[in-house]
Amino acid sequence: MQITKMKWIAAIVPAICIGLFEFARHKFLHVISMDWGNVLVAVLTGIIFILFSHGIFALMENLYGKLQQEKQETAVLQERYRIARNLHDSIAQSLFFMNVKIMEIEAAWKNQQEPLSAINELREAIRFADTELRQHIFALQTVALDDNINLITxxxxxxxxxxxxxxxxxxxxxxxxxxxxxxxxxxxxxxxxxxxxxxxxxxxxxxxxxxxxxxxxxxxxxxxxxxxxxxxxxxxxxxxxxxxxxxxxxxxxxxxxxxxxxxxxxxxxxxxxxxxxxxxxxxxxx
CATH class of the missing domain: 3.30.565.10 (Histidine kinase-like ATPase, C-terminal domain)
Known part of the structure; x- marks a missing residue:
């Protein structure tokens, strides 16, 4: 239920219910005494308040659940963007560099030249990519283990x-x-x-x-x-x-x-x- 509707219900329904009860009490005054009428008004008011409060809290719980879900979805999207950027900045560039070095090794092999320099650079690029990938995995595990992290630890x-x-x-x-x-x-x-x-x-x-x-x-x-x-x-x-x-x-x-x-x-x-x-x-x- 929308909040606007709840506001109108809160303003109109209790007034209508109590007004109708007062009308009935005065219409049938010989049946319901003044003291019992006051008691019934208090009971009716309490019932209306309980029902309305239940509706309000149910609405708040629903809105809070949606808010938490949106926060989690936003956090996931942020993490995906962060991972994509980090992978592009490190792993993707390393793979491109390795591909270039492999082509240099192939060209040197075909031309019967010594490809040792390119091989060493390729080895270093592989080592760098392995280190970067492990670093990203460690970073993700650190946050994923506990959302309520101890910052110092x-x-x-x-x-x-x-x-x-x-x-x-x-x-x-x-x-x-x-x-x-x-x-x-x-x-x-x-x-x-x-x-x-x-x-x-x-x-x-x-x-x-x-x-x-x-x-x-x-x-x-x-x-x-x-x-x-x-x-x-x-x-x-x-x-x-x-x-x-x-x-x-x-x-x-x-x-x-x-x-x-x-x-x-x-x-x-x-x-x-x-x-x-x-x-x-x-x-x-x-």
Whole structure:
């Protein structure tokens, strides 16, 4: 039932029922005493209130169920888009590169030339694709295991996997409570942001050291990720909004009302800070 109809029912039905009962009571006053009439009015009012409340709560439960379903469907679509983009950025490009190298090996073989260089590049591309695929699978498993994730534990596990696969030195600094004071959706989005930042360090920075720090004060929670990689001209990069996974990053950050600051100098490294203001109450408008 639509809310508009419920509003009209709430306004009209109780008045009609009580009015009809009062009419009947006065019409047959010799049958129903005043005291019993008052009792029956109270009973009738209670019955109407119970029935109406039941309808209202049933409507609310139905709307809440639809909202939860829409949220889940939206989350699935977001994950599909994220996976498609990551696969395109890494696996698809690696496969294209491998195909090119195979053609170079075939051409060298036909021309009786030494294809060792192309073979080495092909081997490196296969290794890279295998590592990237494992990373994507791990990222999906990390989120899929528990929708209500513990942000610190999820980041620790992800960093441990990243360190094992890349050999980079990882420093994880925690100066906040173990329970991050945000909703499950906000924590999940913060983890997605962290994954995206780390993925781009791995893909573009060639860093040998990554420092991740989580801190908070009375007003905000801050996540900082710094690397000693190649760096880039940050202002130009932000204007282009293409590299650094900016589109998805911006969407995730906007969805939880956070902010991002980036500092980078070519040859020195990059530092990204994500700040999420604390609120007394949290709601997910998604």
């Amino acid at each position: 999820a980041i620790q596990n992800h960093l441990r996997q990243y360190e094992a696969q890349t050999g980079a030195k990882i420093d994880f600094i925690i100066t906040c409570d173990n329970e991050i004071p945000f909703s499950a959706y906000e924590r999940k989005q913060l983890f997605h942001i962290f994954q995206e930042l780390l993925f781009n360090i791995r893909k573009h920075a060639a860093a040998t050291q990554v420092i991740v720090s989580l801190s908070e004060n009375n007003e905000a929670f801050t996540m900082t990720i710094a690397d000693n990689g190649k760096g880039f001209v940050a202002a130009d990069n932000l204007r282009q909004k293409q590299s650094f996974g900016y589109k998805m990053l911006e969407q995730d950050i906007r969805s939880i009302g956070a902010s991002l600051t980036l500092t980078s100098i070519p040859g020195t490294g990059t530092t990204v800070t994500v700040t999420k203001t604390k609120k007394r109450s949290y709601r997910h408008d998604h």
